[in-house]
């Protein structure tokens with residue numbers, strides 16, 4: 001749609017945006033000052049983008065001679081304007097970026113905000129999602145955005161009161177870049193709403209939130225010379241630069257305050273919370289670079305989304321090159337935010353070049369090791385922070401167990417898992433090993449969809465009876481790493497649902513073995529017959545050493561895929577052949593004993609075949625599996641029950 005100057009259109013906000021705006025207007029967030037940080041942050045990004053665009057496209061018709069941010073106050077009109085001469089936005093971009101919430105996950109944010117009971121909970125959520133431009137409606141009852149994209153001639157004016165609609169019109173004389181004018185609500189000290197037309201307040205906020213911004217933030221300030229006997233009062237306007245523009249990553253840790261680090265983190269990560277840990281790094285020598293990394297306190301909502309963002313920005317000699325430089329850290333550390341400033345790369349380095357660059361690979365190795373060793377330190381010295389970190393990012397870190405064999409040992413060390421040892425505390429592998437029984441040689445684990453399902457699964461019966469601790473793994477990624485990681489501290493990982501388990505202690509072994517042989521003989525006929533009868537469903541039927549109370553369970557081969565993993569692959573659209581597993585029977589269970597007797601007495605009896613099939617179905621249900629034909633199962637069950645009554 002093309003509009004010309006004078007044609008003002010009224011458009012509606014997308015429903016989700018409207019609700020989010022509503023929350024902003026009625027201001028659930030107590031730190032109202034932060035709108036300024038958001039606007040300055042956006043302006044700074046726009047300047048970064050323009051510098052880069054001009055560098056990459058020599059023909060771009062843009063003015064890059066004095067890139068800066070300007071803040072203007074109009075006390076009489078009660079407006080505050082934040083202006084930049086950066087990249088600007090086209091009309092379509094304004095509609096897309098400002099009129100709709102293009103971000104995925106917005107619906108989720110809204111739902112969670114509704115559930116959030118108090119301001120603290122809301123703030124936490126905003127920290128997770130970020131609300132950027134919309135934060136202006138916390139302090140303004142009308143916002144005007146005037147913008148012109150660098151290289152284009154026509155500008156756009158957008159205006160809204162934060163209600164259902166906004167207006168948009170084309171303008172001919174807009175300067176390059178964007179200016180956002182806030183028509184301020186009345187100041188209200190009780191509601192943390194300061195007077196944002198107060199020069200000192202603005203100076204203080206810029207200093208506090210945006211001092212490190214690399215571009216000058218300027219403001220015209222009145223300078224009054226008091227009247228003397230000879231001269232009347234003189235009022236001059238002086239343009240001041242409010243920020244020091246110092247790159248924090250180039251400073252050593254003791255030169256920077258925690259507040260400065262926090263504000264920088266918020267700028268770089270588009271976050272509203274505080275970092276859990278700040279990691280400054282400096283490398284001199286062959287590859288010179290500085291890095292400043294942050295581990296957040298909260299996982300972003302898109303941590304597990306396909307197009308989720310990675311967090312490290314690349315600079316070359318202080319010049320912003322790209323955000324989301326995903327070559328700088330492995331994917332499993334995508335929650336780490338920050339910047340890397342490399343000295344020896346070319347300014348027009350592309351993503352493709354990054355992938356092959358030796359220096360980048362060396363930086364990536366160093367950063368990875370540093371982040372992991374930092375987590376090791378947090379684990380040993382700040383248990384509460386470690387728990388937060390693991391709860392938020394453990395699932396991502398466990399992906400590293402699969403992809404990063406170089407750091408596997410460290411990753412195993414920092415991992416924690418639920419276990420049968422405690423109902424609410426997770427355990428490290430080292431702690432598990434310290435509790436192992438004298439003759440225990442393996443680390444046992446059960447993998448599945450929920451703790452409850454695993455705890456009650458027949459697979460765990462003998463482990464429980466013998467007091468053996470079992471890790472309870474419920475993340476999809478657990479199924480994958482546990483099958484690939486060979487060992488921890490010399491102990492192999494053994495699934496309770498795979499292979500044959502031998503839980504007898506050394507002294508009991510001989511007795512158990514001879515009893516087993518006797519039982520094998522006794523049940524030989526039944527097992528052979530059941531294997532044939534259930535041929536469509538299972539690979540074989542055998543006696544179990546893991547059951548104490550259930551009649552039967554189903555187990556996989558040592559290397560077969562578990563049913564949960566099969567379902568996961570199928571859900572993601574990958575074809576997976578059906579693997580037949582093994583049905584194990586509990587030779588002590590009355591039902592199994594009776595079935596053996598019935599089969600011997602009346603071979604070929606339909607009732608025995610039905611009972612065999614029911615046993616298989618029950619074992620499947622007990623592990624949380626799904627019946628292929630539930631209607632048939634219920635019919636068989638009804639038959640058997642009525643025959644018994």
Ligand SMILES: Nc1ncnc2c1ncn2[C@@H]1O[C@H](COP(=O)(O)OP(=O)(O)OP(=O)(O)O)[C@@H](O)[C@H]1O
Pocket residue numbers: 038042043046084086087088089097098129130131132133134177178269270271
């Ligand atoms: N001053 C500006 N100049 C150019 N583009 C801008 C400017 N301000 C905002 N934008 C565009 O609008 C988009 C949305 O801005 P908004 O502040 O809502 O979110 P954000 O900065 O992307 O992320 P966050 O919500 O985490 O702050 C930006 O990504 C940017 O593309």
